[in-house]
Structures are given as structure tokens and as C-alpha cells.
Amino acid sequence: MIYEQDAFLSGLIKDPVLSYKIIDLLPFPINYRDAEGFYITCNKAFEKLLGISREEVIGKSYLESQPAEVDEMMQMKDKELFDSPTDIIYEHQFKTTDGTMHEMLIYKTAIRNDSGAFEGIVSTLYDVTDRRKAEIRSEKAKEASVIASAMLQKIRAGIVIVDHNMKVIDCNETFARLMGEESEELYEAIPGLQGADVKELVPEIVGKMFSGLLHTGEEMLERDLTYKNKLLHISIVTIYKHRVVGAIIRNLSSPKLVREEIISRAMKVTKQNIEMVQQVATLLAENAAQTEDMLNSIVAAYKYGEDRKDE
Numbered sequence: 001m002i003y004e005q006d007a008f009l010s011g012l013i014k015d016p017v018l019s020y021k022i023i024d025l026l027p028f029p030i031n032y033r034d035a036e037g038f039y040i041t042c043n044k045a046f047e048k049l050l051g052i053s054r055e056e057v058i059g060k061s062y063l064e065s066q067p068a069e070v071d072e073m074m075q076m077k078d079k080e081l082f083d084s085p086t087d088i089i090y091e092h093q094f095k096t097t098d099g100t101m102h103e104m105l106i107y108k109t110a111i112r113n114d115s116g117a118f119e120g121i122v123s124t125l126y127d128v129t130d131r132r133k134a135e136i137r138s139e140k141a142k143e144a145s146v147i148a149s150a151m152l153q154k155i156r157a158g159i160v161i162v163d164h165n166m167k168v169i170d171c172n173e174t175f176a177r178l179m180g181e182e183s184e185e186l187y188e189a190i191p192g193l194q195g196a197d198v199k200e201l202v203p204e205i206v207g208k209m210f211s212g213l214l215h216t217g218e219e220m221l222e223r224d225l226t227y228k229n230k231l232l233h234i235s236i237v238t239i240y241k242h243r244v245v246g247a248i249i250r251n252l253s254s255p256k257l258v259r260e261e262i263i264s265r266a267m268k269v270t271k272q273n274i275e276m277v278q279q280v281a282t283l284l285a286e287n288a289a290q291t292e293d294m295l296n297s298i299v300a301a302y303k304y305g306e307d308r309k310d311e
Contacts, residue, residue: 029125032111035118037061037078049125051097066095081108082118091128102129145170149192158249160198162210164242168196178249180228203227209236210245217241224252 023030029046033039039057047054050063057063062071073092081088087109093101105126111119149170152159158175162168176187179201187193199207209221213236220237231252239246 028127030122031057032120032122033061034120037075040120046125049094049096049127070094077106077108078121081110081121084110094125102127103132104128158251159246160193160201160249161239161244161246162198162214163244164214166198166207166210166214168193168198168201169244170194175247175249178227178230178232178251206234206236206247209234210247213238213245214242229253 031042107124152172160171176183
């Protein structure tokens with residue numbers, strides 16, 4: 001039985017013993033203290049929370065297993081409840097049997113007699129540690145999302161992040177501009193184009209690259225293509241395998257970018273040629289093919305830039 005004083009519920013219920021058993025079976029901790037603050041009783045869940053027996057609780061005005069600040073907070077809230085016409089609810093930490101501090105949501109209810117005199121307090125505790133952790137994770141995720149979105153806008157290349165449903169998670173303004181006027185207008189109405197169907201925004205071949213990478217889970221796909229009179233280099237990378245991919249789209253039509261791309265690709269070819277010297281027999285043909293593809297792309301980019309300057 002929980003309550004040692006039958007008078008506590010006398011006249012309120014027909015079978016106090018049954019009620020005590022029911023309360024003892026409740027999964028959340030409950031305790032009752034008298035008007036002086038001494039523990040009268042508690043249920044098994046409260047015993048389990050603190051790792052001590054009911055006998056060790058009854059008759060005490062504070063819990064030796066808890067840090068001093070827990071007792072101080074409890075006394076402060078007791079005084080607040082004494083002067084309050086309603087119950088009070090607050091969150092505070094409790095030290096559990098494994099020594100860790102858990103976030104507890106505590107409901108305090110004042111027990112008063114028929115004349116309204118204060119007789120004691122019933123406290124009910126709910127462990128909200130997991131909920132608080134989830135809230136903290138959510139807050140951090142929101143902060144990270146804001147920071148990441150701001151960083152996207154600082155990147156000169158077009159950036160778009162896509163989920164497994166081919167929906168845009170976020171993108172920067174450069175991406176919208178590279179995709180054309182309709183995408184730019186949509187971006188003004190919906191910054192980041194969040195929720196938009198990426199297949200409606202990009203060329204068909206790029207849409208297939210997105211879906212292909214999501215399906216295979218490969219690390220990256222790359223290619224060059226001409227779109228709306230621009231020579232674009234598309235790099236699509238896996239962020240979370242089969243779930244999230246991101247694309248980096250560079251406009252090779254810009255004369256400055258053309259020069260940067262030529263230098264970058266030339267360095268890449270040089271590095272491959274050094275490796276080729278070390279592994280002639282196995283890499284010669286493969287490297288030659290890659291070199292040819294790169295040079296063709298460089299020539300196309302350079303020619304396009306030259307043509308633009310002559311206009």
C-alpha cells in the first residue's frame with residue numbers, strides 16, 4: 001500500500017486499498033508530503049527513480065540522493081504552491097540510480113481539507129529527457145539549416161540539394177539563375193525552391209543523373225552540357241546514400257571560369273600522366289581516353305568563351 005494514513009482518502013473512495021494498489025502500479029513517479037514537507041509515502045516508480053526503498057523515503061524532509069539544488073528548488077516551489085490557487089508545473093533535473101541527471105516535468109498539487117487549510121502536496125514526475133534531447137537536436141538542426149542556407153548563397157556555382165523523392169531541399173540563387181527566367185521568378189516567390197520538383201527545373205539529362213545517383217548510391221556523376229546558350233559542368237554527389245544528393249553546376253561560359261577550368265583540368269591531366277608513368281601497362285588506354293575527353297571539353301569551353309567575346 002502507498003498511503004500509511006487511511007484518513008488521507010477517507011470518504012472519497014469506497015476501497016482505499018484498491019486505489020493504493022492502482023497508484024502503486026502507475027508507471028510515473030508519485031510522492032506525497034505533509035504540510036511540514038515530510039514524505040508520507042511514494043509509489044514504486046518513485047522508488048525506482050531514486051534507487052531507494054519507500055522506507056528510506058518516508059519521514060524525511062529531503063532526499064539525500066539528490067544534489068542540494070534539487071532540494072532548494074523543491075522548497076521554493078512548495079512555497080509557490082502554498083500561495084497559489086492552482087497547481088504548478090515546472091521542469092527540473094533529478095539524479096537517477098545510474099548517476100545521470102534526467103529532465104523531469106513535475107506537477108505539484110496542493111491537498112487541502114474541507115475548510116481550505118493546507119495539508120500536503122502530491123507531486124507527479126514525468127521523465128522528459130528524451131523529449132528535451134529531441135528539442136535540442138531540432139533547434140541545432142534549424143540553426144545548422146539556416147547557416148548552411150546562408151553559406152549556399154555565398155557560393156558562386158549553382159548549388160541544389162535534392163531528396164529521394166526528387167524534391168528540392170534547398171538551392172542558391174545562382175542555381176535558379178542558371179536554370180532560366182522561370183526558375184528565377186519561382187525563386188523570388190519561394191527562396192530555396194524548397195519542395196519543388198527538380199525534374200521540372202533542370203534539363204532531362206540532369207534529372208536522369210539525379211535519379212540514377214539516388215538509385216545506385218554511387219559517389220559522384222559528372223558531365224558537361226550546353227543549356228540555354230551556356231556551357232555547364234554538372235557534378236552530382238551523394239550526400240546520404242539513396243536519400244539525399246547535391247549538385248554543383250558551374251557556368252563554363254564565363255571567360256574567367258574558362259581559364260580556371262583549363263588550369264584545373266590541366267593539373268588533373270598532369271597528375272594522371274604522372275600516375276600513368278608508374279602504371280603504364282594498365283592505365284595508358286584509360287588515361288588517354290580521359291585526357292581526350294577533357295581536352296575536347298576544354299576546347300569547347302574555350303571556343304565558346306572566345307565566340308562570346310567576339311559578339
